[in-house]
Amino acid sequence: MRALIPGLMLCLLCLLWPLAAQAATPRHVTDAAAPRTVGTDGPVLVQWGDPAKFTELTHSGNRWEAARGNWVFELAEHLASQASPRLADGQRLEVDIVDIDLAGDYEPWRGPRLSDTRYVRDIYPPQITLSYRLLDAQGQVLESQQQTLRDLGFLHGSGSMVRYRNDSLRHEKRLIDRWLQQALPATSGQLAQGRK
Known part of the structure; x- marks a missing residue:
């Protein structure tokens, strides 16, 4: 009986190994099961739509590497969490992310050993195009427009370097923060209530 247990354990491990490997693979933003919305229950x-149509993927030097991760969802969550405390009671913000081009790009001409390296340079600024509607408590549209957010001097500002120092999406989050400061200027009282 004791000789049978290691053999059974080995068989069980062989059966479970593909499932564990599949669960460990990184999510791609283009996965059909990936969420396409954030904040359905909140004020934001x-x-x-399909991130495969975003500039980040359609004009990338390495589409496979550009699709890795969950960066669209992370940026959407950031936008929702930062916008929520800026809204007055009863207001609702509805945002459609139309396009994203992350800061930096892949440079395939550097050779296969560096094909998965993202180079962040001035010539590859972050850009986010979004369409939004701001609604009052009665559901009336207060503001509605489409905007393209871009920061050509993204490497020269210090704000994102301190606040989002270790965040790979620091340039894009700073872009969103700047847009929210302009689109939804909140009082310090609103922001303090939102942080509680």
């Missing part, structure tokens, strides 16, 4: 709704 952020949604987006």
Whole structure:
């Protein structure tokens, strides 16, 4: 019986190994099962279409590497969490992310050993195009427009370097923060209530 147990354990491990490997693989933003919306229950709704059509993927030097991770969802969550405390009671913000081009790009001409290296340079600024509607408590549209957010001097500002120092999406989050400061100027009282 004791000789049978290691053999059974080995068989069980062989059966479970593919499942564990599949669960450990990184999510791609283009996965069909990946969410396409954030904040359906809160005052800020952020949604987006197929990221495979975003500039980040369609004009990338390495589409496979550019699709890795969950960066669309992370940016949408950031937008929702930062916008929520800026809204007055009863207001609702609905945002459609139309396009994203992350800061930096892949440079395939550097050779296969560096094909998965993202180079962040001035010539590859972050850019986010979004369409939004701000609604009052009665559901009336207060403001509605489409905007393209871009920061050509993204490497020269210090704000994101301190606040989002170790965040790979620091340039994009700073872009969103700047847009929110302009689109939804909140009083310090509103922001303090939102942080509680």
